[in-house]
Amino acid sequence: MPRGLYGLLFAFLIVTPAYGQISIVGEWAGRYHEDFDDRVPGEVQGDFTGVPINEAARRYAESYDVRRVNLLEHQCQPYNLPHIYRGPLQFRIWEEKDPATQEVIAYKEYIGTYMQYRTIWMDGRPHPPDYAPHTFMGFSTGKWNGDVLTVRTTHIKKEFYRRSGLPSSDLTTVTEHYIRHGNLLSHVLIINDPIYLTEPFVDSQEFVLMDRGNQNWLYNCEYLMEVPMDKNKVPHYLPGTHPFISDFSKKFGLPLAAVWGGAESTYPEYMAKLNAGNPATTLRNVPPPPVRTNDVRPELATVHVQGNVYMLVGAGANIAVQIGDEGVLVVDNGAAASREKVLAAIRKLSTKPIRWLINTSADVDHTGGNETVSQAGMTVNGNPADIIAHEGVLARMTETSRPITERPLKTYFEDGRDFSFNGEAILLYHFNGHTNGDSIVYFRSSDVVVTGDLFLTTTFPSIDLQAGGTVDGLIAGLNKTLDITVPKYLQEGGTYVIPGHGRISDEADVVEFRDMVVIIRDRIQDLVKKGMTLEQVKAARPALDYEGRYGAESGAKFIEAVYKILSEKK
Amino acid sequence: MKLRLFASVLAIGILAAGQASAHHSFAATYFEDKTMQVEGKLVQFQFRNPHSFIQLEVKDESGQVVRWSIEWGGASQLGSQGVTNETLKYGDIVTIMGNPGRDPDDHRIRMLSLRRKSDNFGWGQRPGEVVN
Numbered sequence: 001m002p003r004g005l006y007g008l009l010f011a012f013l014i015v016t017p018a019y020g021q022i023s024i025v026g027e028w029a030g031r032y033h034e035d036f037d038d039r040v041p042g043e044v045q046g047d048f049t050g051v052p053i054n055e056a057a058r059r060y061a062e063s064y065d066v067r068r069v070n071l072l073e074h075q076c077q078p079y080n081l082p083h084i085y086r087g088p089l090q091f092r093i094w095e096e097k098d099p100a101t102q103e104v105i106a107y108k109e110y111i112g113t114y115m116q117y118r119t120i121w122m123d124g125r126p127h128p129p130d131y132a133p134h135t136f137m138g139f140s141t142g143k144w145n146g147d148v149l150t151v152r153t154t155h156i157k158k159e160f161y162r163r164s165g166l167p168s169s170d171l172t173t174v175t176e177h178y179i180r181h182g183n184l185l186s187h188v189l190i191i192n193d194p195i196y197l198t199e200p201f202v203d204s205q206e207f208v209l210m211d212r213g214n215q216n217w218l219y220n221c222e223y224l225m226e227v228p229m230d231k232n233k234v235p236h237y238l239p240g241t242h243p244f245i246s247d248f249s250k251k252f253g254l255p256l257a258a259v260w261g262g263a264e265s266t267y268p269e270y271m272a273k274l275n276a277g278n279p280a281t282t283l284r285n286v287p288p289p290p291v292r293t294n295d296v297r298p299e300l301a302t303v304h305v306q307g308n309v310y311m312l313v314g315a316g317a318n319i320a321v322q323i324g325d326e327g328v329l330v331v332d333n334g335a336a337a338s339r340e341k342v343l344a345a346i347r348k349l350s351t352k353p354i355r356w357l358i359n360t361s362a363d364v365d366h367t368g369g370n371e372t373v374s375q376a377g378m379t380v381n382g383n384p385a386d387i388i389a390h391e392g393v394l395a396r397m398t399e400t401s402r403p404i405t406e407r408p409l410k411t412y413f414e415d416g417r418d419f420s421f422n423g424e425a426i427l428l429y430h431f432n433g434h435t436n437g438d439s440i441v442y443f444r445s446s447d448v449v450v451t452g453d454l455f456l457t458t459t460f461p462s463i464d465l466q467a468g469g470t471v472d473g474l475i476a477g478l479n480k481t482l483d484i485t486v487p488k489y490l491q492e493g494g495t496y497v498i499p500g501h502g503r504i505s506d507e508a509d510v511v512e513f514r515d516m517v518v519i520i521r522d523r524i525q526d527l528v529k530k531g532m533t534l535e536q537v538k539a540a541r542p543a544l545d546y547e548g549r550y551g552a553e554s555g556a557k558f559i560e561a562v563y564k565i566l567s568e569k570k
Numbered sequence: 571m572k573l574r575l576f577a578s579v580l581a582i583g584i585l586a587a588g589q590a591s592a593h594h595s596f597a598a599t600y601f602e603d604k605t606m607q608v609e610g611k612l613v614q615f616q617f618r619n620p621h622s623f624i625q626l627e628v629k630d631e632s633g634q635v636v637r638w639s640i641e642w643g644g645a646s647q648l649g650s651q652g653v654t655n656e657t658l659k660y661g662d663i664v665t666i667m668g669n670p671g672r673d674p675d676d677h678r679i680r681m682l683s684l685r686r687k688s689d690n691f692g693w694g695q696r697p698g699e700v701v702n
Contacts, residue, residue, distance in 0.1 A: 042596060044597040066599050163598065216650075219646060220645075221618070226639060
């Protein structure tokens with residue numbers, strides 16, 4: 001080979017880059033050549049085909065009234081991750097690179113419909129703990145497998161698989177595969193939902209790289225009263241009364257049993273059953289994952305919620321700690337067994353004096369540290385830190401012979417009270433919900449609500465009848481929480497809510513819980529009116545669609561409490 | 571080239587309309603095989619996403635004033651058709667034809683066409699003027 005050619009070859013080898021990862025960067029537009037009616041304009045009611053639903057999902061969907069989207073808290077809810085790619089959308093993908101190494105540390109996505117931002121972390125970081133907030137897009141990490149980007153997402157908010165009302169739970173996890181062929185992007189979703197699906201639900205859609213700019217990237221949503229309605233009335237149908245549930249099956253001439261068929265109806269073998277005139281299938285229920293209840297952990301975790309407010313997790317019930325120049329305020333303090341750990345965790349947050357404790361109820365898993373934490377604190381007069389609660393708490397603690405040093409001595413009997421501490425207004429609102437001494441605490445500048453056991457993300461609510469709890473008071477407390485909360489952006493963030501047990505939440509989480517309580521209450525009310533006994537009501541399974549999520553044991557207690565209240569009212 | 575341009579325009583159209591319809595299914599909310607007409611005084615024009623709404627005060631057969639809620643396209647969709655938040659005003663007398671809501675007690679309609687009495691301004695006759 002002539003020497004000149006060697007030089008040319010050498011130069012070529014220096015400047016030619018090594019082949020890197022295939023790029024998925026760009027602006028991608030959806031193609032709706034399949035399932036168009038479902039994905040774009042929406043179908044008539046009753047399309048439940050092709051989804052491996054279980055009994056709980058069926059009950060939920062049978063009860064779903066599409067007018068629920070008219071409620072203020074539902075209007076601006078985006079589709080969640082398992083759903084959003086099915087709808088009309090375009091999205092943009094770009095890379096975030098480590099400036100020192102130029103390695104991709106994340107893929108960022110902006111999805112025009114509902115203006116959702118996603119981050120797919122590529123740097124191996126772990127997913128957040130269970131008590132971290134959920135979002136509609138969830139938390140994602142990714143990995144390249146050859147030229148396929150595989151993404152795993154957790155911490156997704158509850159939403160739907162279909163607008164017909166097929167629910168997707170907040171315990172759903174999603175695996176995605178992004179596969180590029182030229183200017184086409186195939187996107188495959190594998191959805192695992194232990195609450196509403198019997199097996200993985202696989203969806204796929206195609207996107208095309210846009211070679212012309214598209215200006216339609218904005219979707220500012222504003223919630224307001226669209227159709228005059230009681231803002232706290234939850235539209236739903238009592239079991240067996242949905243007037244439009246057969247619309248889809250009638251429109252397409254399908255047996256209703258096939259439309260409800262679940263996983264069995266999605267396999268080719270089902271055609272034989274259909275042709276034989278035997279479309280019935282069995283909707284399985286698989287055991288749901290265990291639901292964390294008392295939440296006592298070997299080590300406490302401390303989480304900054306927002307503003308001056310932190311949450312301590314793992315001492316029994318959740319604990320809120322507000323810190324600032326004036327001192328420390330603590331809402332609830334966990335179970336007695338964890339009191340020293342709680343004190344140590346508070347001391348790590350601030351060494352200023354603990355001035356105030358607030359009890360949201362008299363429950364021992366919320367107030368076990370009253371004496372320890374109060375005695376470790378100090379009012380400006382040199383006494384132990386004051387414990388504030390509704391007088392119902394003091395009454396309960398007196399009745400149950402709690403030591404005097406554990407009892408709140410600053411009680412109130414009116415609808416609420418307020419005061420200022422650490423430069424922000426702190427408002428207490430009283431409800432007879434979980435007990436007759438409940439308080440909701442609102443940190444106005446930090447924009448954090450602490451609900452006590454009026455709101456949970458772990459179990460059904462507990463109505464302590466002996467302690468004067470009522471279902472109407474529970475609902476009123478949840479509605480008040482919804483009045484206070486203001487989401488920052490499309491039903492996410494903004495006002496954060498610390499539940500009695502469970503993860504940091506926001507308005508979207510509270511509204512799902514409120515809707516659930518109202519729906520079950522209404523169902524039991526209907527059965528009570530029909531004269532049913534408690535056993536008959538239990539047999540009707542008024543909480544079937546929620547038991548997998550919140551637990552059958554707490555569900556049974558909740559049904560019993562609501563039944564007793566409503567049958568006494570009759 | 572013409573086919574690609576057409577596909578792009580179609581996609582944009584689907585997206586503009588679809589962003590509104592992504593919110594909920596019209597077929598599930600309204601009787602799409604029925605139409606009805608109301609005439610009344612416009613008392614509110616909610617120009618926004620996910621759907622714009624017009625609130626009308628309409629006299630029923632007994633002379634009682636009933637509030638009707640008319641669902642229209644999202645602001646993104648209508649904006650691309652030249653509709654702004656000033657297009658309709660409080661006090662306008664308008665006639666609306668549309669699909670009735672599935673529950674008659676809701677007094678709601680999905681817009682098919684609108685005509686304003688004072689200047690004959692209309693919507694729903696030109697291509698693309700659909701709420702979908």
